Amino acid sequence: MxxxxxxxxxxxxxxxxxxxxxxxxxxxxxxxxxxxxxxxxxxxxxxxxxxxxxxxxxxxxxxxxxxxxxxxxxxxxxxxxxxxxxxxxxxxxxxxAITHEKAAAHLHCPPLMPALGAEMVINAFNQSMDSWDQSPAATYLENEMIRWLTGKFGYPAGSDGAFTSGGTQSNYTGLLLARDSFCWKKWGWNVQKQGLPPAFNRLRILCSEHAHFTVKKSAAQLGLGEEAVVPIKVNNHHRLDIDNLDKTLQELYKADLQPFALVATCGTTDFGSIDPMREMAGLAENHGLWLHVDAAVGGALVLSEQHNEKLAGIQLADSITVDFHKLFYQPVSCGAFLVKNHSSFRFLQHHADYLNPEEDEEEGITNLVNKSVQTTRRFDALKLFFSLRIVGTKRFGEMIDKPIHLAKEVAAHLERSADIHVIDKDPELNMVVFRYIPRMLWEEKHVDQLNRDIQQELYHSGKAVIAKTTVEGRTYLKFTLLNPRTTITDIKEIIADIDTIGKNKAGRLIQ
Structure with a gap:
């Protein structure tokens, strides 16, 4: 040594x-x-x-x-x-130990070995993806990966994108472009130069009530405020209700408000539910709204042979968020933001003499900072490139399908327990939300406390790592199944531990 x-x-x-x-x-x-x-x-x-x-x-x-x-x-x-x-x-x-078969809490995946190898290359060269002279060959590989991705999602020629740190940055970028595009078309107002227009407080973003919290966070950061986000009720399958969306749009216009963006969620964090993207695209087109699809979770279905049809309509979106550090099994962080029309990136461009001067474009030099809200940025595209080459898209698809099938098996098993209530008996993706309700407990506050205690006891004892969430004000437990090596036997052992812990703690709560 x-x-x-x-x-x-x-x-x-x-x-x-x-x-x-x-x-x-x-x-x-x-x-x-x-x-x-x-x-x-x-x-x-x-x-x-x-x-x-x-x-x-x-x-x-x-x-x-x-x-x-x-x-x-x-x-x-x-x-x-x-x-x-x-x-x-x-x-x-x-x-x-996120690679452990009983780590099933968050959308935090076990990383693929080829991607870990790519990380060594990325870290050794330590190049930044903002300008061509810092990342010459890497610039072209990222562009090729973006070209492949936009094609897989059904985007036409002229589409584009950039790798990002993940869903938060991608969703923010989508709403930023949506805001600036609307202000220019509606009022001839250049937000980048002039700041927010006088009527900015009338601008509204619509999304499912189960949309990711970064929609509200982005609205706040964009100067519109969280109250600019209008949540739309969901149906029994936890998907945005189209009739309610249509009705809400009419009400907003009557109140002299200006909807400018519609966000569809392709894979919610709790239920994995997928909004009706094709129908939402129709309404967006009719009302001149920018449609952004948050497919941070569900975007991986693009490689699935069995569940690919669930992405129907995603190609109609103006922009798409996709994360690779979820069901694509890449190390954190690794995501992408895609746009149907390359010209949309004009709202991000700012030329710095030392970095991306205008004459570079005239000479055909590509500086990727023109497509990102980040300046310094890692060569994360290499991780996905290594993985696709070494694993292959066929096996990739099988690895994505397995947790989805396991979720259905787990839901069916939980349904047979007298002390467990499962919300969705036929989960859309890889999440299963349930609540442990022993017959000896009647008060909801005691059941809430019991489920919190179960989750904590499992974690600190080291037996398993599962998540807890809130549904309609009540505490629930959740399996987020991301590990292709996890089996129904592993989950049955966790459920047995839940039952043991639950019965022991329930007895103390009612004493």
Missing amino acids: VNLSANFAEHPKQTRNYDLFFLNQNPSSVESFKSMTNLITDSLGEIFATHEHPYEGGKPADLEARVRKLSLFTYDGERLENLLRDIDGPLLRSNL
Whole structure:
């Protein structure tokens, strides 16, 4: 093992020893990098091989105390072995093991091995995707990946997009373009130059009441305020109700308000429900609204042979959000924002002399900062590229389908329990929402507390990691199934633990 810090400390005045800290043409730097990666790989391998439970970090206060005891820096440096030994318990082994079969809480996926390999390449070159001179070949690969994606989603020639940090940034970008496009068409008002128009407080965004919270967050950041978002009631399948949408639009116009954007959700976070995108597209066209589809969750169905038809109508949207760090199994962060018309990006463009001067465009140089709200940005497209090449789209589709099929099997099993109420007996995607209601408990507040206690007990005991959520004011539990290796046997064991914990705690609540 090359001891980086000790080697440098021996020759502090010799600049060449910096080579041991940077990967470059010096053979010693390459050997040092190999030694470091081998040591870290061995450490991680040992940890993952012995991780019996999805979480082994203990209670929050105890874990915080152990982390706070760690030294944050050294003066003379130390060996990597010492550092890894120091953080083994409080950091590495106390992490959530997201690859564990019983980690089923959030839309937080186990990352594919090819993507982890791509991360090494991304980090080693450390290039930024804002300008061509910082990321020459990477610029063209990202463009090719975007071209492939827009084609898969059924967009026509002239469409475009950019990789993003995820759904939050993508949804924000979609609503920003929607706002500025509407203001220009309606009032000839350039928001980028002039700020918000005088009538900005009349602008409205419509979406399902189950839409992601980033719709409201984006409205606030865009200067419109959360009250500019008008939630539309959902039907029994938790999808936006078209009749209610039509009625609400008429009411808004009568109140002299200006709807400008309609957001369809393709895979809600709780139920995985998919709004009727084709019908929403028809209303959007009739009323001159920008249709944005938040397919952060459901966008992965583009690779599914069995469930692809659920994306019907998505190609009619003006813009699309898709995340790859969910059902595409990519490391955080990795997402994309797609637009039907490349010219929509004109509302983002700002030319900086040092970075993306106008003459670059005249010379045919591509600077991707012109398509992003970010400046410095990672080469995340490489992760998806590695994964698609090595895994293949056929197996990718099978990996996406498996959790969806498992969710249906889990819902059917839960339905057979006398003490469990399942909200959706035929889940659309990979989420199952349920509530543990033992017959001995009658008061809703006790049932709410019991379900919270069950979720916490499962987590801190290390038995399983599942989520809790709120439906109509009541506390529910949720399986978010993202791991293709998770089986019905794993989930049945969690359900058995839920029943045991539930019965024990219910008895105490009624005493």
